[in-house]
Amino acid sequence: MEVPGKKLQAGPSTADTTYCQPCEQDDEILPAEAYCTVCKEFFCSKCASLHRKLKISRSHNLLDKSNMPTSISVHEDKHGYTEPCKTHPEESIKYFCSTHQTLICGHCAVQNHRSCHADVISDISKAFKDEQEYGDVIKTIARLFEDIDLCASDVKKNVDVVAKLGENEVYKLRRYREEVNKYFEEREQALLKLIEKMKIMDDELLGSLKPKYTNLKSKLEEINVKLEGQKNNMIQLFIETKKATKLLGGLQNDLADIKKDNVIHHYEFRKDPATERLIASDTGLGTLEHIATEPHKIASASAESDHSIKGPTVQGDGTRETKEISKLTVGQATVDLTILRFTSAMGIPMKSQTDNKDCYLSSMLKLTGSRLLIADFCNNKVKVVDMQTNSLVSQISVPGQPWDICHLPGDRVAVTMSNKGVQFLATGGQLAIGDHFEVGGDCRGIAYHEERLIVSFYYGKVAVLNMNGHVIRQIERDGNGKKLFQCPLYLTLVCEDSTDFIYISDQGRNTITKLDMNLNIIKTFQDPALKGPRSITALGNQLLITGCISNNIMILDLSTGQMTQLIGMKKGIGNALFAYCSPQQGKLLVTDAYNNSLKVFNKIA
Template identity: 25%
Template sequence: MEVPGRTQDSPPKDSAGRSLSGERTIFCQPCSSDGDTIGAIGYCQNCNEYLCAVCLKVHRKQAVSRNHIILDGDNMPKVTIPAVTPNACSDICTKHVNEIVKYFCMSHDAVGCGDCMIIDHKSCKIDRIQDISTEYFNGTEHQNILKKVKQFVKDMDEIKGELQASEGNTRQAYTQAIKDVKAFKKEIIDYLNKAESEMLEMINERKKKNEMMIQELQQAESRIRRNIKEIQTKLQLQVNQANELFVEAKQVKAKLNDFEENLNSLKKDTSIDVYEFQRSSHMEQMVKSCRPLGDIVDQTEQEVEHVVSKYDHLVSSKEVTDHTGLDRKSISEMDAYFDCEINIKTQDDSSDCFIASCALICPSQIIIIDENNKCLKLVEVNIKKVSKYKVKNIPTGVAVVNPNLVSVTFPGERKIQFFTITTSNKIIESDMIIVSTGCKKIAIYEDKIIGITSTSVEIMSMSGQLIKSISNPNMVWLMDIAVVPSSQMFYVSNGSLGYKAVFKFDFDGNLIATYQDKDLVDVRGLEVTRDGIVLVCNWASSGSIRMITPDCKMIKELLKGDRHVSYPYCVTFCNETNKLFVVNSHYNLDKKFRNVLKVFQLK
């Protein structure tokens, strides 16, 4: 009777697995990997493995191993064979499924069966794998492969760690993005609720005022009616009494004149003003545009200013990517075409306009400074409507703090006045700060005010405290200033007194670049687009708008010889619509150029 785990003629063993005859029993290796200790009765030279009776039977039946060389009985090795031995090949050829891979071609570094060598390598030097395999073990190539595999495992571990980190970052980014969207939505809803409350309050005040007026008029009407009834009754009672009638009539005559005046006044006052709600053109345009709440951008995305820092890169590319992630044409590739003009002179203006400065609030609104008429004017572009706010002193410069707040310079009083723009497009005075110098023009950058005098740039806090003053020997008559978006850089234009130029500085006062041109007659307004391109007014009778690169090199000249442009004094640009707004200003300007805002489309 056979005992499991021992061959029929195996000698008895002690507890350590040694036979009592002194020889050590060799166990089946496949079974040992499963934790079973069954004695081996055969050895496969191809697999370098000891097999028990069951495993040997399966080994001889499988197609992949039925041709392997099996040693059994006394032919079986008595000790474990080393891991690498010059045994027979057993791998099946991938091209010839009935053949075994036995040969190696050194010229092509390829292995194959006999058919492969005859067909593809008959002129090559061929070696038997069995003859050269032992030399390969632990050789240079073998070691290199082991190192590469080890490195691959290490790389995969790193990738796994990065993927796990990315998974965490993705969850965090998702949670934060959802939170930010909801927070922004809440801000918008809060703003709309506040705007609605303000508008309803105005409507309620108007209603209350009208109701009080109607009540007063009703009381007056009742009083006059009673008095007239009394007179009418007295006259009727005394119709047959001549003396009393005469006296009463004379007394009533004087009262009738008063009644007539009161009655005429009452008729006039009963005409109550009928009001209606007029939509904000800016809000209406925003709703119609169906713009998304924002964009989803990569945190590693570089700022536009850095992307276009080199002019060659800027103009060599036909397309650039805007903040929405969509490809669009660079404005350096565009030309300007006249769109329309907007009359900016109001009926109560005492003289022709002299527009000293202008700034874009949003695609549908522009704020302008009219020196001659001492006022601010809010231009609603789409409906060509102008709202005016009169001031006591002469304003010269304007900058947008946010869509509801602008700042205006009054150099004669050395002050900067802030003005609030309400949801109904009314201009209301807000805070005011006193500055140490009379700034002519200003720009706003984050929490700083950058103003210019004739010869210097003054960097101040929002409270007017001087942070730094920047001067340069060539700055003798500064005209305008423009700050580079998302960068502590700014441009100033210098004109009139010989050195016509545009200077680029950083906030430390370092001169970065200078733009000069022999054909530049004079320099006035400045604007920096989102692409980093600078627009500067060439102030001349047949003037133009110069387009220059961030490092102050000429790109092109817009509107040269255009019949709508003469002495262009200030310019602003809408990055959303690619509209260019130009105001011509000069004391001797032809009348057809006065009092209008010129609108051009870049395409």
């Protein structure tokens, strides 16, 4: 009987001769030159070379002729040990070290596990299939299969959820847009009908007056003809003149009645303030709120929302019922500024290569997106900063020294320019110069309200102007001739309970003054910690005020009238001109006198 890998031949060396096993399968007898400890096979030189090249076997350990076993019985094992040891590839794993809970070979047992308790695998594995450990592994595998299938099912469900969620929210958005469009169409039609009604009434009135003055003119011509015909007959001329005198009195009365009735309806279209605020808002129409939902609850939440795909509902009185999400409105702050804390961060360089002087950044205004508009007083420029990249991205020269900026409808702003009046700029894309008008005096603070501009002047005047610069009303002194303001450099508008008010900072008197829209003084605020108030900006029901002389930034709570310091000189505030705060971005931006950088402060979590 032949043994694989051995060729029985006559002669004394038959038992010691080993041959290539792969070649032997093809009835080719070649001496073995190498032995694979993984495959447990003998190879000739050609087969050994091929074994080293194949991807599946190139990492196997091959023993050369001087080190390979001399007998096939060496690599045969009646117990079937075939797993090679990672540390000693030429050896098979035969033992289990219970001390280290690891599989080892004989070499490992001698070298590293002499003091350990090692069991022979062939002894302890006889009944292993019936033991709990094997059963637990099988159960774990089964559970893992189930969990994977369940996870795959959840992923598939969420794929459907993503599709449905997008469809649902787009549907609701478009339904709401239709309601908004319908509302504005109805309002437009109502206004057009009213205009048409006024026009018809005036046309009818004027039409009724035409025959009256035509008749008067005919009677007057008749009198005139009679008088002309009696020029040569003095007696008859005297008689006709006396008769004409009485008739002319009646005609004059009739003409007076016509003039009295000749009154038409004078009217003009005025934009709705609420609509203007909506157009200027970044959250018009609505917002998209991220709802934190646990992964396993997403599908069920979507299923529930699928049953409630409804747009805004119209109630019996015609009002629309909608849900406002995270909308910051003037008079209703979502963040209490007094609890915020800030730490200094790297500033934003503001001086450009074309600037001839140090920067004097007198005002900031947030535009759409991440853009911030900044007035550079000394360099006669308005600049744009990108708050995401913290960099100066563009600038435009203006014909005066820009001081303060306010929003206008339609991607426009108005800029006060010291003694040069007011300049309009377009901000939709690149900054562009628009119209301009002159005003008498050094204009500083500015705000927009219902096609009007409220402007403060350096030497104490506050005026309401139309969009062409004509003064509608103004205040400067009280009834006793005393100046109401000393140096009102900034102002802002705040809507409180649907009523608009003006707040003005007076650097000369260290006060904040509240006025109604007719420029009547309502109240004055003052605090010892605030000196030299400059910029004044509204965030909800709180005002952010810079103290140029007190080297701090204060918060005025409009509900209580109390002032609180937000940040002071110890944190790097000095000669503060203007401050802009974005609680959502966790940033406070501050300008100070003759500083070529915009100071940045990050909120401390």
